[in-house]
Each structure stands twice: as structure tokens, then as C-alpha cells.
Amino acid sequence: MKIRKKWGVALSVVLLLSSIISACGTKSTEVTKVRIGEVTRSLFYAPQYVALSQGFFKDEGLDVELTTTPGGDKTMTALLSGAIDVALVGSETSIYVSQQGSDDPVINFAQLTQTDGTFLVARKKVDPFDWNSLKGSIFLGQRKGGMPQMAGEFTLKKHNIDPQKDLQLIQNIDFANIASAYSSGTGEYVQLFEPQASIVEKEGKGYVLASFGVESGHLPYTVFMTKQSFMKQNPETVQKFTNAIQRAQLWVAAKSVDEITNAVLPYFKDIDVEIVKSVVKRYKDQGSFATDGIVDEQEWNNLLDVMTSAGELKEKVAWKTLVNNTYAEKAKSTVKP
Numbered sequence: 001m002k003i004r005k006k007w008g009v010a011l012s013v014v015l016l017l018s019s020i021i022s023a024c025g026t027k028s029t030e031v032t033k034v035r036i037g038e039v040t041r042s043l044f045y046a047p048q049y050v051a052l053s054q055g056f057f058k059d060e061g062l063d064v065e066l067t068t069t070p071g072g073d074k075t076m077t078a079l080l081s082g083a084i085d086v087a088l089v090g091s092e093t094s095i096y097v098s099q100q101g102s103d104d105p106v107i108n109f110a111q112l113t114q115t116d117g118t119f120l121v122a123r124k125k126v127d128p129f130d131w132n133s134l135k136g137s138i139f140l141g142q143r144k145g146g147m148p149q150m151a152g153e154f155t156l157k158k159h160n161i162d163p164q165k166d167l168q169l170i171q172n173i174d175f176a177n178i179a180s181a182y183s184s185g186t187g188e189y190v191q192l193f194e195p196q197a198s199i200v201e202k203e204g205k206g207y208v209l210a211s212f213g214v215e216s217g218h219l220p221y222t223v224f225m226t227k228q229s230f231m232k233q234n235p236e237t238v239q240k241f242t243n244a245i246q247r248a249q250l251w252v253a254a255k256s257v258d259e260i261t262n263a264v265l266p267y268f269k270d271i272d273v274e275i276v277k278s279v280v281k282r283y284k285d286q287g288s289f290a291t292d293g294i295v296d297e298q299e300w301n302n303l304l305d306v307m308t309s310a311g312e313l314k315e316k317v318a319w320k321t322l323v324n325n326t327y328a329e330k331a332k333s334t335v336k337p
Contacts, residue, residue: 032237033063036224037084039075040175041068041267043194043279044117045222047289048088049264051248059247060240070176072146079106085230086241088112090147091220091295091303092312094322099314107231108323110224110242110293110331112249115213116151117221117288118142119197121182121190125207131159139167140187143175147221148212150310152191155215157309182206194279195271202275214286219303220295220323221288231324239327242293246331253291254337257281293328295319 034057038045048066051057057064067084069075072093079087080097087093087106094106126133134156141163142148149171153163163169173181179196181187183205191212192200200206224245231238252260261277268276283289300319307313 031061031063032240033065034086034237034241035065035067035084036086036088037067037069037075037078039068039072039087039089039222040070040193042117043264043268043271043276044113044283044288045088046260046264046280046283047112047245047248047252049267050251050260051244053263053266054248054251056244056247056251057241060244062237062240062244071143076106079225079227080104085234086224086226088222088224091223091225091300091322092145092147092150092307094223094225095307095313095317098317098322104227104229105322106225107228108220108223108225108295109231109238109325109327110245111220111222111290111295111299111328112224112245112293113222113288114218114290114299115221115286115288116148116211116216116219117283118148118152118191118193118212119208119282120210120212121192121197121200121206122209123188123206126209129209131156131161131210134161134189135166137167137188138170138186139163140170140173140178140182140190142171142178142191144171145310145312146175147219147306148191148193150306150312151212151216151219151221154306154309155212158215194282195268195275198275198278198282202272211286213288216306217302218299219306220299223295224293239330242327242331243335245293246328246335247337249289249291249293250335250337252284252289257284260284292332294325294332295323295328 069078072089075087075089076093078084091108094108097106156163182190197208257277257280260280297319304316
């Protein structure tokens with residue numbers, strides 16, 4: 001009887017432990033799907049690919065589906081229609097939605113890049129470079145109303161160049177075809193993202209002379225945003241998402257160019273490894289990768305100045321109206337490398 005009683009107690013303990021372990025296991029396997037729409041596939045967004053490749057989203061219990069929807073208008077349409085949950089796009093798009101009088105505004109909650117990501121490329125290597133040399137030239141720019149073009153025009157005006165009067169400005173070429181158009185002979189100068197700028201340099205068809213990112217200063221250039229309704233319904237998901245991004249940002253800040261390159265390569269299999277290294281180094285050196293997701297008021301006001309200069313802002317939208325830093329601030333205070 002005593003032996004049977006001991007076995008009964010032991011069995012009860014085993015069953016109790018099994019139920020606890022089972023319950024813990026069930027909790028850890030709970031996964032929430034989040035659909036991201038990125039405005040383009042770019043090494044400029046390295047921390048996002050790090051969060052994916054290093055499993056930071058998975059560690060937060062998120063199953064992230066990433067799609068590329070070329071163009072800010074298409075990305076925002078996908079977000080507003082519910083085709084994606086989170087958009088990675090320029091903050092100006094949230095302002096455009098607000099200007100149209102949306103009942104469900106788009107809220108910026110985690111900044112990824114904090115400068116413009118384009119570079120001035122010329123057919124000849126010029127040292128020292130003088131911005132005045134652009135006057136009277138044929139300039140192949142970016143799409144009107146987009147952040148690259150607005151930051152570009154802001155920089156040109158800063159150097160006393162009127163883009164409309166002092167240049168023969170070309171803006172009717174699709175984003176995806178700008179680099180190839182320049183390589184085939186269109187324009188004397190061009191404004192290019194990476195890796196196109198480095199590729200043009202490697203092919204000997206152009207030379208990087210200046211950075212529009214350095215010239216235009218800190219901006220909430222590329223930010224994760226979502227509809228206000230999604231944020232209210234899924235605050236835990238938004239926090240977990242922001243935590244993963246913060247962890248990736250700290251990782252990128254601490255790691256070498258080679259380590260970052262290895263982490264993002266799965267998303268850029270068609271690009272030469274040395275080009276990837278060159279691009280990562282260029283963006284890292286000029287501080288384009290934000291080290292936290294907070295969109296501060298000074299950056300936001302700089303964005304409004306850039307948009308005003310470009311004639312794209314109907315009226316100023318207050319920082320607190322379209323920015324919610326709650327999630328980024330919590331992530332910054334709690335997430336460790």
C-alpha cells in the first residue's frame with residue numbers, strides 16, 4: 001500500500017509538471033502574422049533585413065511576411081486597403097493621406113532611416129566639387145513629390161540653385177529606370193540611390209560627388225507606419241514589432257560592415273558582395289541607419305520645411321498628430337543588444 005501510495009504521489013507530480021511545461025510550450029508557440037509592405041527593396045533598409053535574417057521578429061512571436069510594392073502611392077494604397085498591416089515608406093506619405101482628410105490616419109511609430117539615401121553622380125570625377133557646376137546642366141532627378149526629389153531640391157536651393165530655372169530637370173522617368181537611363185546617356189548629373197550609385201561607379205559610367213543625405217540633414221526618411229485603427233486593435237503586436245526593429249538597429253550599430261553584409265545578403269542575391277559592402281559602409285558612415293525608432297519633433301519639422309520648399313505641403317501637420325513614439329520609447333528603454 002505504501003509503495004502504491006508513493007507511486008500515486010510521484011505520478012501526480014509528473015502530471016502536474018507535464019501540464020505546466022505543456023502550458024508554457026503553448027504560450028511560446030503563439031505566433032502573430034504581420035504583413036509588411038516595403039516601398040522598394042533597398043540596402044538602405046538594412047536593419048529590417050537584419051531583423052528578419054537574425055530571427056528578431058520570430059523571437060517576439062511574429063511571423064513577418066515581406067512584400068515589395070514599388071512606389072509610395074502603391075504602398076500606401078496597400079496599407080489603406082488592408083492588403084498589408086505595416087508600411088515601410090517615407091513619412092511624407094502619411095502627410096499626403098492626412099491632407100486628403102482620412103478618417104483613419106496613418107501613424108508613424110518606428111523610424112528606420114534618418115537621412116536621405118541618394119547621391120549626386122556625375123559623368124566626370126571632379127575634385128574639388130563645387131555645386132555651382134550644376135548650373136545650366138541636364139539633371140536627371142527623382143519623381144516629383146517623393147522624398148528623394150524633395151530632399152534633392154532642398155539641397156540644391158541650399159546651394160543657391162533653382163532646380164526649375166538653373167537646371168534642365170528631367171523627372172518623367174520611372175524610379176526603376178533612372179539608373180539605366182543615365183548609363184545609356186541621359187543627363188549630365190543624376191540623383192541615385194544605392195546600390196545603383198556604386199554600380200555606376202564600378203562600371204566607370206559615373207562618379208559619386210556628394211551625398212544628399214548629408215546635405216539635407218536628419219529626416220524621418222523611412223518609417224514603419226500603420227493605420228490608427230490597427231494600432232488601437234493590436235498594441236501588443238505593434239510593440240513586439242518595434243522591439244524587434246530596435247534590437248536590429250542596435251545590432252547594426254555594433255557590428256562590422258562585413259557582418260552586416262552577411263546578414264542582409266539573402267535579400268540581395270543578385271548584387272555583387274563587394275558592392276553590398278560598399279553600400280553598407282557608405283550608409284553606416286554617414287549615419288543613415290537610425291539607432292532607435294523615435295521620430296523627434298526637430299526631424300519632423302525639417303521634413304515639413306523640405307516639403308514646403310518643394311511646394312508639396314498644403315498646411316503644416318503637427319508632429320504629435322501623425323507620430324506615436326510610445327512604442328519606440330519603450331523599446332529603447334527595455335531592448336538590449
